[in-house]
Amino acid sequence: MSVITVTKDNFQQEVMESSKPVLVDFWASWCGPCRMVSPLVDQIAEENDSIKVCKVNVDEQPELAGNFGIMSIPTLMVVREGKIVRTAAGARPKQQILDMLV
Numbered sequence: 001m002s003v004i005t006v007t008k009d010n011f012q013q014e015v016m017e018s019s020k021p022v023l024v025d026f027w028a029s030w031c032g033p034c035r036m037v038s039p040l041v042d043q044i045a046e047e048n049d050s051i052k053v054c055k056v057n058v059d060e061q062p063e064l065a066g067n068f069g070i071m072s073i074p075t076l077m078v079v080r081e082g083k084i085v086r087t088a089a090g091a092r093p094k095q096q097i098l099d100m101l102v
Contacts, residue, residue: 033091
């Protein structure tokens with residue numbers, strides 16, 4: 001499954017109402033650690049049909065980032081059944097990202 005770009009207009013439907021667990025990557029194009037994590041998040045999306053992977057550009061969606069108290073990027077968030085179950089800030093290896101989904 002490919003990565004879905006999320007905005008304030010489709011966040012509720014794509015993330016909070018998803019029947020699958022959702023990995024959300026809050027990022028920005030100027031952020032070095034975000035550029036390190038982004039290909040890993042893309043790989044996870046391609047390799048796992050059992051989850052949905054979404055990205056939120058904090059520069060384009062400041063209101064959405066503010067709603068979730070995103071203070072540093074990248075921030076990865078796992079949402080299950082409309083509830084945030086895990087959050088992690090900063091770059092991390094692929095296995096640590098996968099471990100968040102368990």
